[in-house]
Amino acid sequence: MQYNSLQDFLKTGRDALAKGPIALIFAEDEIELATTLRHHRHCGFKQVLCFVNDRYDMPGDLVGKVIRITYDPTADGAVPRAVDAISAAAVGQWMFYCYNAEYLFYPFCETRSIGEMLSYHTEERRDAMLTYVVDLYASNLDTTPTAVDLDDAHLDRSGYYALARTDPENDNHPKDRQLDFYGGLRWRYEEHIPPERRKIDRISLFRAKAGLQLRDDHTFSDEEYNTFACPWHNNLTAAVASFRTAKALKRNPGSTFDIRTFHWHNSVPFEWHSRQLLDLGLMEPGQWF
Known part of the structure; x- marks a missing residue:
């Protein structure tokens, strides 16, 4: 088709x-x-x-x-x-x-379909799901100059943090149940990343509705879609394992020669399994077991 x-x-x-x-x-x-x-x-x-x-x-x-x-x-x-x-x-x-070169992972994705997860999320009266974009990279850039290697993919096991998302229309008070998340290559090589592109949160999963608009910063025009949880308990979150940042940093003439390797003491091999991402705190099962 x-x-x-x-x-x-x-x-x-x-x-x-x-x-x-x-x-x-x-x-x-x-x-x-x-x-x-x-x-x-x-x-x-x-x-x-x-x-x-x-x-x-x-x-x-x-x-x-x-x-x-x-x-x-x-x-x-x-x-x-x-x-x-x-x-x-x-x-x-x-x-x-x-x-x-991006791959969705959600809790228990090895045994449960995306439809099963979203059915449960809908029952919790949620119309969107926060995902963390987790940077993947090849450990050896001499043999893999594109930084993309599924068989030798690595990720950072630490270095992730969140800051309050302020509301300029409300005297910059923090928005309810919204945070800006940072980490990975966008944090380690922030001098090569414009400030507005450094966040790693993305509302990748959402329920379509009339008038809904996606913004350039991967948030939506409906502020409830941008929340990480409902008011009464934690909800499911997911992760997008992504080579996109590594690929861009090595392709960009302004950064490629400054980066000989992405590997550092907090690099670990990516296991291509949801359990690793859950153990690292890079996604949340909420009440779904």
């Missing part, structure tokens, strides 16, 4: 949005695009939409299994525009969005 533009899909293919949850994958390049698409199909998403430049090929085994939409996710504001458009066309459906 292939569409020449987002408008073409919304005009002739929107019936594919009738069943959720739906994954939106934005391909900034070809790096690990195939594994990203396969991973999210394996999670149990009913539909996987791939927004990709027409110069990149779709892996043969995914043709007919993934909806390909010709689109340039690297254009200014392109991702929020696409998320808003799909959300408006699929009101009530749960959605997830990420980029290539």
